[in-house]
Amino acid sequence: MKIVTAIIQPFRLEQVKQALTDTLHTGLTVTEVKGYGAQKGHAEIYRGKEFRVDFRAKIRIDLIVTEEEADSVIETIVLAARTGNLGDGKIWTQDISNVIRVRTGERGNAAV
Secondary structure: OEEEEEEEOHHHHHHHHHHHHHOOOOOOEEEEEEEOOOOOOEEEEEOOEEEEEOOEEEEEEEEEEOHHHHHHHHHHHHHHHOOOOOOOEEEEEEEOOOOEOOOOOOEHHHHO
16 A cells, blocks of 8 residues: 655645546545745735745645555646646655554455
8 A cells, every 4th residue: 555645736736636526536635734845935016015924825635545545646636736836846655554443443446
């Protein structure tokens, strides 16, 4: 099993969610996060005063999937989240040794 984590632009969340639903990948966790990468923030003007915004609002999506599903989930997210502009995000995976469904006690792939 793997956990797929994606950091995406907030305005792409609905497209990613719909794409995952369309490919029968249900069950995800969404968190509002802040960070920066290559764009390293930007300057804004508020009431005539310039200030620097270092951290950009992003969305973090976490999905637990089987080994077999991981590549297709990643491809689905990439296609739905990509705008072609700087700051589209990152995706990474990590191995998971076990998953337990609290309601039923199921373990492993049955709990995914």
